[in-house]
Each structure stands twice: as C-alpha cells, then as structure tokens.
Amino acid sequence: MPQPLYRQVAEALRQKITSGDVPPGAQLPSEPELEKRYGVSRNTVRLALTALANEGLVESRQGRGTFVRDRITFTVLASAEEGGSAGHGKDAFVAAVTVHGRKAEQVDFRMEVRTASPEVAARLQVDEGSLVVVRRMRRLIDGRPWSIQESFYPMDVAEGTRLMSPTDISYGTITEMARHGHTQVGYRDEVLSRMPTHTEAAFLGVGTGVPVLEMFRTAYSTERAIRLTINVYAGDSTQLAYEIGDVVAGQEAAQSTEAS
Amino acid sequence: MPQPLYRQVAEALRQKITSGDVPPGAQLPSEPELEKRYGVSRNTVRLALTALANEGLVESRQGRGTFVRDRITFTVLASAEEGGSAGHGKDAFVAAVTVHGRKAEQVDFRMEVRTASPEVAARLQVDEGSLVVVRRMRRLIDGRPWSIQESFYPMDVAEGTRLMSPTDISYGTITEMARHGHTQVGYRDEVLSRMPTHTEAAFLGVGTGVPVLEMFRTAYSTERAIRLTINVYAGDSTQLAYEIGDVVAGQEAAQSTEAS
DNA sequence: CAGTGGTCTAGACCACTGC
DNA sequence: CAGTGGTCTAGACCACTGA
Numbered sequence: 001m002p003q004p005l006y007r008q009v010a011e012a013l014r015q016k017i018t019s020g021d022v023p024p025g026a027q028l029p030s031e032p033e034l035e036k037r038y039g040v041s042r043n044t045v046r047l048a049l050t051a052l053a054n055e056g057l058v059e060s061r062q063g064r065g066t067f068v069r070d071r072i073t074f075t076v077l078a079s080a081e082e083g084g085s086a087g088h089g090k091d092a093f094v095a096a097v098t099v100h101g102r103k104a105e106q107v108d109f110r111m112e113v114r115t116a117s118p119e120v121a122a123r124l125q126v127d128e129g130s131l132v133v134v135r136r137m138r139r140l141i142d143g144r145p146w147s148i149q150e151s152f153y154p155m156d157v158a159e160g161t162r163l164m165s166p167t168d169i170s171y172g173t174i175t176e177m178a179r180h181g182h183t184q185v186g187y188r189d190e191v192l193s194r195m196p197t198h199t200e201a202a203f204l205g206v207g208t209g210v211p212v213l214e215m216f217r218t219a220y221s222t223e224r225a226i227r228l229t230i231n232v233y234a235g236d237s238t239q240l241a242y243e244i245g246d247v248v249a250g251q252e253a254a255q256s257t258e259a260s
Numbered sequence: 261m262p263q264p265l266y267r268q269v270a271e272a273l274r275q276k277i278t279s280g281d282v283p284p285g286a287q288l289p290s291e292p293e294l295e296k297r298y299g300v301s302r303n304t305v306r307l308a309l310t311a312l313a314n315e316g317l318v319e320s321r322q323g324r325g326t327f328v329r330d331r332i333t334f335t336v337l338a339s340a341e342e343g344g345s346a347g348h349g350k351d352a353f354v355a356a357v358t359v360h361g362r363k364a365e366q367v368d369f370r371m372e373v374r375t376a377s378p379e380v381a382a383r384l385q386v387d388e389g390s391l392v393v394v395r396r397m398r399r400l401i402d403g404r405p406w407s408i409q410e411s412f413y414p415m416d417v418a419e420g421t422r423l424m425s426p427t428d429i430s431y432g433t434i435t436e437m438a439r440h441g442h443t444q445v446g447y448r449d450e451v452l453s454r455m456p457t458h459t460e461a462a463f464l465g466v467g468t469g470v471p472v473l474e475m476f477r478t479a480y481s482t483e484r485a486i487r488l489t490i491n492v493y494a495g496d497s498t499q500l501a502y503e504i505g506d507v508v509a510g511q512e513a514a515q516s517t518e519a520s
Numbered sequence: 521c522a523g524t525g526g527t528c529t530a531g532a533c534c535a536c537t538g539c
Numbered sequence: 540c541a542g543t544g545g546t547c548t549a550g551a552c553c554a555c556t557g558a
Contacts, residue, residue: 004546007458030524041548043303046525054314055455062525063555075450079504125514186505190335193453193473193495195315209314211471211495213453220510235453235471242502244339245446250480254385264527290543301529306544322544323536 006047009038013048017057017068024070028058031066054209056236069210074100074141075239078189078215093139102142110136111166113155120152123218125225133158135166135173138203145204146237152228157182173227174219182226190216191240196232204234211235266307269298273308277317277328284330288318291326316470316496334360334401335499338449338475353399362402370396371426373415380412383478385485393418395426395433398463405465406497412488417442433487434479442486450476451500456492464494471495 003011016022029037034045049066052058060066093104112134121128133153139146151173153163161180162169169176174184196204196212204212213235219227233240263271276282289297294305309326312318320326336356354364372394381388393413399406411433413423421440422429429436434444456464456472464472473495479487493500 006546032523041550043549044547047546049525050310051458055457060525061556063523063557065524065556073452079502184505185509186503186507188507189502189504191451191473191500191502192333192498193471195471209455211453211455213451218507220507222506222509223513224510225514226510238452240451242339242449242451242504243446244449244502245444246482247446247448247478247480249445249482250484250486253483254485266527292543301531303530304528307527309544320544321537323538323542325537325543 005038005040006044006051009034009040009045009048010051012038013052014055014057017052022068024068026068028066028068056210069236071236073237073239074102074146075241077243078240079242079244105140105143106137106168107140108136108138109166109168110134111164112136116152120228123216123225123228124152124154126154131155133163135163137168146234148200148203148232150230152230153226157226177226182221182223184219184226185222187217187219189240189242190218193235200232204232213238213240215240265300266304266311269294269300269305269308270311272298273312274315274317277312282328284328286328288326288328314470316466319465331497332402333497333499334362334406335501337503338500339502339504365400365403366397366428367400368396368398369426369428370394371424372396376412380488383476383485383488384412384414386414391415393423395423397428405463406494408460408463408492410490412490413486417486437486442481444479444486445482447477447479449500449502450478453495460492464492466494466496473498473500475500 013022013028022028028034028049031042031045031049034040034048035042038045049058049060053060056069056071058066059069093106113131114134115129116124116126116132118128120132121130124132126132133155135151135153137149139149157177157180158164162176163173177184192214193211194214196210200212201210213233215229215231215233217227217229217231218225219229273282273288282288288294288309291302291305291309294300294308295302298305309318309320313320316331317329318326319329340356354366373391374394375389376384376386376392378388380392381390384392386392393415395411395413397409399409417437417440418424422436423433437444452474453471454474456466456470460472461470464470466472473493475489475491475493477487477489477491478485479489
C-alpha cells in the first residue's frame with residue numbers, strides 16, 4: 001500500500017489543477033461524481049478535498065460546488081520606504097501598485113483613539129494603557145480586497161496634526177510627521193504567518209485554509225519610535241520583498257550580458 | 261440551531277487549552293474517551309480535533325495520542341547578512357541562535373545536482389534546465405524541527421569548490437564562494453505565506469493546518485546572481501525581522517531616556 | 521425543485537507505540 | 540499485547556444555491 005486512498009485522489013486532482021487541465025475559477029466534479037470516478041466513499045472524497053482546500057488550491061461553497069482558486073500574487077518591495085524618501089507627494093502604496101498597471105484603492109478610513117495594548121506599547125516605547133491614535137484602512141487591488149492596515153501613533157506625535165482626521169493624507173503620513181518635527185530615518189519590520197480570524201477571512205475574501213501574512217512595521221526618528229503599522233495581507237496573493245545591500249549591480253550586469 | 265456539534269466539541273477543548281486547564285505538552289483524552297464524554301461519534305470527535313490541529317493548538321501522533329502544542333517563537337534578524345560580513349568563521353544561523361541561549365543544530369545534509377526549474381532559473385539568471393547544485397539541510401532549535409533549507413548554485417559557481425561536498429562548511433558558504441571569486445554584496449528576499457505540503461508538515465511537526473513562512477533569498481555579487489536559498493519555516497514559531505535605515509538611534513535614545 | 525456541499529452516525533480494519 | 544490515532548465504508552439528514 002503506497003499512499004492512502006484519499007491522498008491518491010488528492011494527488012490526481014492536484015495534478016489536473018497544476019497542469020491547467022482544470023483552470024483557475026473552474027468547478028471540480030461534484031463529490032458524488034468523484035466517488036464514482038475514483039471508486040471511493042464520499043468521506044474519502046471529502047478528505048481529499050479538505051487536503052486541497054488546506055493547501056489553498058480549491059475552495060468549496062455550500063450549495064454551489066468546489067472551485068479552483070484563482071490566485072493573483074502581488075509583490076511589495078517592503079524595503080523601499082528608505083527613511084522618509086517615499087513620502088514624495090503620493091501614497092507609496094498607490095504609487096507602487098499603479099506602476100504595475102493595476103488599480104489601487106484605499107477605502108474605509110477610520111481614526112480612533114485607544115489605549116495601548118501590551119504589543120503596541122512595547123513597540124512604540126510608551127506605557128501600556130497610554131493613549132494612542134489609530135488610523136485604519138483597507139486596501140483593494142483591481143477591486144479585490146487585499147490588505148488591512150492599522151497605524152498606531154503616540155498621542156503626542158499625532159496631536160495637532162492631520163493624522164487626527166479620519167481621511168487620507170494625499171502627500172503621505174511620513175511627510176506630515178516630518179513637518180511636525182518627527183523625521184523617519186529607519187524602520188524595523190517583523191513578518192509572521194498565521195491563520196486569519198473569522199473577520200479577517202471574511203474581508204480578505206479567503207476561505208478557510210488560506211493563511212495571512214502579518215507585518216509589524218515600527219518606524220523610528222533619531223529620537224524614538226514614532227509609528228507602528230500593522231498590515232495583514234491575504235497570504236496566497238502577497239509577497240514581501242526586501243533588498244539588502246547592493247543588488248542592483250548584479251541584476252543590471254546580468255541584463256546587459258543578455259542584451260549584448 | 262446553535263453551532264455544529266464538532267465545533268461545540270472543539271470549542272470546549274479550546275477552552276480547556278487556553279485556560280491552562282490542559283497545559284502545553286499535556287495529552288488530551290483519547291478519541292474513544294472523547295466520544296463517551298461528549299456523546300458523539302468518533303468522526304465528529306476527529307472533525308473537532310482536526311479543527312484544533314488546523315489552528316496549531318494541538319498535534320496528533322499516531323499510536324501515542326493527541327497533545328497540546330507548545331509554541332515557542334523565534335525571531336530571525338533577516339537583514340543582518342550584510343554583504344559578506346556574516347561569514348566570519350561560523351555559520352550565521354548557529355551564531356544567531358546560540359546568542360539567545362538556545363541549542364542550534366543543522367542535520368541531514370544533502371548535495372544533489374538537478375536541472376533548474378523555472379522558478380530557480382529565473383532567480384539565478386540561468387537557462388531553464390541547466391544544471392544547478394542543490395544543498396539541503398534541516399535545522400533544529402533545542403532539538404525541535406524548525407526549518408528546511410535548500411540552496412541552489414549555478415554549476416559554474418559551485419564547480420571545484422567545497423560546495424560540491426555534502427557536508428557542512430564550518431566557516432560558511434559565503435566565505436567559500438568569496439574565496440573562489442564570488443563575493444556577495446547584497447541580496448533580495450521574497451517572503452510569502454502558504455500552507456505546507458504533507459511532507460513539510462510532517463518534518464516541521466505541525467498539523468496540516470499550520471501555515472509555513474517561505475523565504476526566497478537571492479544573493480548577488482557585483483556581477484550576477486550567485487545563490488538562491490529557499491527557507492521554509494513553521495509559521496507559528498517564526499518571525500522574520502528586517503531593519504531598514506537607521507533604527508538603532510531611535511531605540512538607543514529611548515533606552516537612555518528610560519535609564520536617566 | 522434537484523443538486524450541491526455540510527454534518528453526523530456506526531461500524532471496520534490497519535499502523536504505530538510502548539509495555 | 541492493549542491502546543492509540545490513521546484510514547475507509549455506507550449509509551443518513553440538513554442547509555444552501557440556482558433554475
């Protein structure tokens with residue numbers, strides 16, 4: 001007995017999906033149909049489909065069927081926000097996405113004042129329970145939900161600035177902070193992977209079995225931590241890229257070799 | 261109509277786990293025992309346990325039982341391998357982990373020669389199907405599986421170096437490459453989140469529902485891409501950290517303020 | 521309404537673990 | 540060896556979808 005039955009069925013279906021035989025968005029045969037085709041019981045069929053759903057390959061919708069997930073992936077160059085240089089007139093996200101010919105939207109702006117949770121307090125170097133300003137938004141690419149962002153500011157940084165208003169700041173929040181004496185000179189990102197909460201899954205439009213990529217970005221001036229941004233991305237449609245040191249020389253050298 | 265039965269059972273068990281009633285590492289009641297206790301069939305018990313495994317809360321081991329997972333998280337400063345500076349006598353991973361007082365191991369070394377897949381070829385700037393040298397290893401922290409690493413080298417880079425031998429290179433592969441004229445000056449990381457394959461889940465000791473964090477690191481000399489390293493980490497026990505620009509000033513200023 | 525996936529039962533045998 | 544989880548069957552009824 002090589003592989004268990006349900007894994008053989010899963011492998012057969014996986015093959016059809018990755019080979020393009022069943023293209024993204026298409027519907028798989030129904031469960032009774034798969035029973036007959038592979039000569040197994042329905043529970044075994046469901047074990048196979050569960051495995052594929054857990055890999056993010058397919059998604060089942062009650063009463064409708066099981067479909068091949070259509071994954072578009074978008075890469076964010078997360079190391080590009082050097083110091084304050086990205087805040088030149090337009091939001092970095094919109095600029096980056098637009099470059100790729102996609103339509104970027106930022107919706108559902110919200111501003112709240114909360115007390116700092118332990119996680120937030122530690123990163124912002126403020127006391128737990130002290131007041132912080134939270135700015136929330138959701139981001140869409142080509143009309144599809146893509147990420148949830150929350151930015152936390154120490155109250156004394158946000159006070160008296162446009163950060164207190166629940167609207168987009170067209171020239172960028174980094175510039176707004178710099179105008180008030182808080183110039184960003186660097187940041188630290190912490191990236192982790194986890195399963196989404198029910199709410200997150202609902203907004204990001206992912207079924208169960210698709211993880212999220214969570215990024216904590218703590219921004220610093222030469223004096224202190226001035227902002228914490230938490231981004232939650234749909235895991236299977238996002239890549240974060242970081243370029244450290246000199247990568248341009250090696251990439252350009254290769255290109256010129258090709259060209260010659 | 262409240263919640264489905266299996267979710268009620270899952271919720272009851274989840275409660276006992278998060279409340280500390282069943283501490284990390286402890287064994288849950290056996291499946292027949294849970295059948296009796298909750299008055300449901302074994303399949304329903306298993307659905308509940310599967311759900312908990314998918315959240316990374318528990319882990320089942322055949323023939324032994326189901327146990328509460330003990331999650332330790334480890335943060336890797338992924339932006340620390342500046343140029344070639346990390347290859348100073350000892351492997352960077354072992355050094356970084358040892359600093360934290362944990363025991364790091366690298367096991368199961370393997371060397372293979374393969375043809376480049378499209379993904380590998382694109383990043384290494386070589387033709388698809390050309391020969392590449394692959395070095396594999398698995399990494400443990402405190403004796404527990406933690407990550408799987410595969411490094412790909414263009415054949416002409418690896419040829420005639422110790423990279424061709426299936427053993428650890430104590431002073432680091434970056435140094436070994438530098439000795440043969442390929443000095444690393446920078447790298448690009450691509451980070452994504454996905455569900456593990458069955459094999460990966462088995463090695464990393466996570467349920468099939470716990471995501472993995474996958475990092476593609478392409479290293480460059482001033483001339484070309486010289487290496488591609490693919491790291492697969494257990495998602496719920498790993499954080500990747502990147503520091504961009506100057507973050508030290510802001511952190512130190514805060515500390516001296518506290519101290520004064 | 522028929523067809524889909526979601527939930528659930530009551531069995532069975534196998535593979536692995538540790539005594 | 541007994542006890543554990545892993546796999547598998549053959550049913551059943553329910554909830555949701557779309558024609």
